[in-house]
Amino acid sequence: MIYLDHAAATPVSSKVFEAMKPYFSDEFFNPSSPYLPAKKVAAEYEAAKGVIAHAIGAKGSDIVITAGATEANNLAFTVLNTELIFCSGPRRSRPSPRGERANSAMGALRNAPSQNINSVLYLVTEHDSVRNVAKQYGGQEIKVLANGLVDMADLKSKITDETMLISVSLANNEIGVIQPLAEIGALVREVRMDRLKRDIKTPIYLHSDASQALNLLDINVARLGVDFLTLNAAKVYGPKGVGALYVSHEVKLQPLTTGGGQERGLRSGTENVPGVIGFATAVEEAKKHLSSNRKKYSEYRKILLDELQGYELINKKHTLDNFVVLCYNGIDAERLIFLLEEQGVYVATGAACAASKGEKSHVLKAIGLSDTQIAGSLRITFGETNTPEQIHEAARIINAAVQLERERIGNDD
Amino acid sequence: MMTKTMPLGDGSLAPVVTGLAPSSSVVTSGSPSRHRFQSSAPTVFVGMSGGVDSSVAAMLLVEQGYDVTGVYMKNWSQDLPGMKCPWADDLADAKRVAVKLGIPFEVWDFEKEYREKVVEYMLAEFKKGNTPNPDIMCNQEIKFKLFFEKAMERGADFIATGHYARTGVTDDFCRGGSGAWQGEDERQNPCGDRGFGRAPEQKLSDRTPVLVRAVDENKDQTYFLYRISDEALARTLFPIGDMLKPEVKKLAEEKGLHNAYKKESMGVCFVGEVGMKDFLKEYIDTKPGEIRRVEDDKVLGVHEGAVFYTIGQRHGLYLDGEKGTVNDGLPYYVVKKDIAKNIVYVSKNLNDGNLWVDELELKELLFRSGPRPAGPSPRAAGANSRAAALRNAPSQNKSSSIQVRLRHRAPLIPAEFDGKKLKFASKIKRPASGQSAVIYAGEICLGGGFIA
Numbered sequence: 001m002i003y004l005d006h007a008a009a010t011p012v013s014s015k016v017f018e019a020m021k022p023y024f025s026d027e028f029f030n031p032s033s034p035y036l037p038a039k040k041v042a043a044e045y046e047a048a049k050g051v052i053a054h055a056i057g058a059k060g061s062d063i064v065i066t067a068g069a070t071e072a073n074n075l076a077f078t079v080l081n082t083e084l085i086f087c088s089g090p091r092r093s094r095p096s097p098r099g100e101r102a103n104s105a106m107g108a109l110r111n112a113p114s115q116n117i118n119s120v121l122y123l124v125t126e127h128d129s130v131r132n133v134a135k136q137y138g139g140q141e142i143k144v145l146a147n148g149l150v151d152m153a154d155l156k157s158k159i160t161d162e163t164m165l166i167s168v169s170l171a172n173n174e175i176g177v178i179q180p181l182a183e184i185g186a187l188v189r190e191v192r193m194d195r196l197k198r199d200i201k202t203p204i205y206l207h208s209d210a211s212q213a214l215n216l217l218d219i220n221v222a223r224l225g226v227d228f229l230t231l232n233a234a235k236v237y238g239p240k241g242v243g244a245l246y247v248s249h250e251v252k253l254q255p256l257t258t259g260g261g262q263e264r265g266l267r268s269g270t271e272n273v274p275g276v277i278g279f280a281t282a283v284e285e286a287k288k289h290l291s292s293n294r295k296k297y298s299e300y301r302k303i304l305l306d307e308l309q310g311y312e313l314i315n316k317k318h319t320l321d322n323f324v325v326l327c328y329n330g331i332d333a334e335r336l337i338f339l340l341e342e343q344g345v346y347v348a349t350g351a352a353c354a355a356s357k358g359e360k361s362h363v364l365k366a367i368g369l370s371d372t373q374i375a376g377s378l379r380i381t382f383g384e385t386n387t388p389e390q391i392h393e394a395a396r397i398i399n400a401a402v403q404l405e406r407e408r409i410g411n412d413d
Numbered sequence: 414m415m416t417k418t419m420p421l422g423d424g425s426l427a428p429v430v431t432g433l434a435p436s437s438s439v440v441t442s443g444s445p446s447r448h449r450f451q452s453s454a455p456t457v458f459v460g461m462s463g464g465v466d467s468s469v470a471a472m473l474l475v476e477q478g479y480d481v482t483g484v485y486m487k488n489w490s491q492d493l494p495g496m497k498c499p500w501a502d503d504l505a506d507a508k509r510v511a512v513k514l515g516i517p518f519e520v521w522d523f524e525k526e527y528r529e530k531v532v533e534y535m536l537a538e539f540k541k542g543n544t545p546n547p548d549i550m551c552n553q554e555i556k557f558k559l560f561f562e563k564a565m566e567r568g569a570d571f572i573a574t575g576h577y578a579r580t581g582v583t584d585d586f587c588r589g590g591s592g593a594w595q596g597e598d599e600r601q602n603p604c605g606d607r608g609f610g611r612a613p614e615q616k617l618s619d620r621t622p623v624l625v626r627a628v629d630e631n632k633d634q635t636y637f638l639y640r641i642s643d644e645a646l647a648r649t650l651f652p653i654g655d656m657l658k659p660e661v662k663k664l665a666e667e668k669g670l671h672n673a674y675k676k677e678s679m680g681v682c683f684v685g686e687v688g689m690k691d692f693l694k695e696y697i698d699t700k701p702g703e704i705r706r707v708e709d710d711k712v713l714g715v716h717e718g719a720v721f722y723t724i725g726q727r728h729g730l731y732l733d734g735e736k737g738t739v740n741d742g743l744p745y746y747v748v749k750k751d752i753a754k755n756i757v758y759v760s761k762n763l764n765d766g767n768l769w770v771d772e773l774e775l776k777e778l779l780f781r782s783g784p785r786p787a788g789p790s791p792r793a794a795g796a797n798s799r800a801a802a803l804r805n806a807p808s809q810n811k812s813s814s815i816q817v818r819l820r821h822r823a824p825l826i827p828a829e830f831d832g833k834k835l836k837f838a839s840k841i842k843r844p845a846s847g848q849s850a851v852i853y854a855g856e857i858c859l860g861g862g863f864i865a
Contacts, residue, residue: 408517
């Protein structure tokens, strides 16, 4: 097997797996229990959160553990509910038809659209877990340039005194493009200062989904100027179903679930101790090998681009080192996936998510690719399971599959 | 078995399997012969659903040397509350097989037409208090009409599906002669050289296609196909019609088709596991109404809307009468519906006259062209059109050689048909109105109609 889809999922590393094991059995206690062994688990849990937070320049108390990045993204958007419900001014929501639910997150969410049409801006290439929640709040899209980078002029022109939340991922999940987040952070600070001067009380926040980037970029929340940052264990050799949201300590969120008040009341439910221990171990590993991994993946990328034939490279610059997005014009990349699968080579089309819904990738569309280019695009993402030999072999197999398809449709060029 | 090639109207060749014995009227051809075409292979568009049956059908066609294109018909993609429509997964399964077979693959979008012709029809029927079968309508309006027409426009010689059914052909020479052949093994079919002696000079389109039950009696799907047109049937291949389901699965496994292990889809595709009732709730506005006991009109409870209930149904009734009198542990059955007044009548009496009948009136009768049991004279039955076929329906003839199927996979029941009503020797449990009664003479599907 040659697995080239590490942006979709990574295996749990053996180190992570070993670290998690005791917490399933011996150290199974509920961190909220009063006796000593439970207190020990609680302390280890908090220490693990500290490790995760530290990796992005934050404190353990700044992060909320969630069941993955999707939940973290959804949680970040609840800042709009708290603002809409508790703030005065023209943004106050009208009495809702579902009044009895107005205080629950879902109720507020349902009532959110239409009256707050100007409060959310999100990058057009965001993952569905941001896009779909942003749309529910009537969010406006920020354009990208042909290279996938945020169109700063478009962003600036769309920020109004109503704008409360801007969401731009640190690195895109389909094309690996790294956004100039610090630049956006600086812009947000400027807007904040300007509002302060003009005595406009509306707050403005910056959220970034960094799921794809934790093991490939050196992340620091202060340097980036973000108020929220989404992390995901499953993309960095940690367990699936574990994520985190960094929340700047000045910001108030509304919980998506209520109950025992765990995670500062923002995420009730008994803590996922093994998951968080695993996440912390994965984060430590990621940080330790960050620069060597980047170097390794750059080499893989070079091998692949040298040896593959007849493609067009989509992510030329500003990209995560482990991402290669290619387009084979005139070829149906989905057919390639099935051909490669027979050879034990696993890759993705533009976005596995978009493909499984039978939709065209909104990301590739946003950077201006034609329908045929989108249909012919492959996403290859390297990771820890790969060796240089595998990359040579993969190049050979992919070339052969492309050739086979070109012959089938009678197009040999 | 002997193989001949037969010229089509357009000059291309179609394989036809013929028997060896000297005389009869029908030749079945579940799958075309294992003949490899040398050049200019006939073109087939095969409907691929992602399931094992249509995957094996496509594979067999490729092995037999046809020029095959796989097509996924996108008829429905909408999710229902609590159910994700699996269309994208099905499509991927179909496409994966097409890639494995090295054939072109396309998606044909019939969603708009499916909604108009199948779903709207179904909802309208339910509103009238009937229990329609959308799969029969889907075959009539989509698979064997729109898909067929589009394939023909694209220059196809044939369409193919993974249905368990077979086709045969008759011609004037032998039609009606000795009646339909009813043997178990089509290879012993006495029809053959005499019937096909003139075949080479004859265009396939001049010959009357016959719909024949599948070899796998347990999987036979002709019940769903009885309303498809002659035009489509004449150019339809059912490559797995002479195979047993276990053989199909085994072949899929042997050939490494991943969907050999796929769970079989049950029921109406777009309703899936949610069930028809939940589907209807999404699309039909209903009001709660009374459940009354048919014997004394006593109100026993409340139902969610009469359209949701089917005659003979015993589940899902909310009865709240006095203990011991109403709920004595014995079930109530729906025996009657008054759609206008939104009343559902129930009874504990399993012998209620509404539940058991010995005759059924049919409407929108459709008799297929071709042979029929001891019908009018062979020559008179010679016309090929449906109108003629209807005229020639065995109206006066109290035929004893017909059998009726009242549900998919239900046993065949001997019956007589007077042109309007089916008559049974003994009482049968009445099927719901709107369901189809499909009429057979031995292996051959003669047609059928909707139960009034």
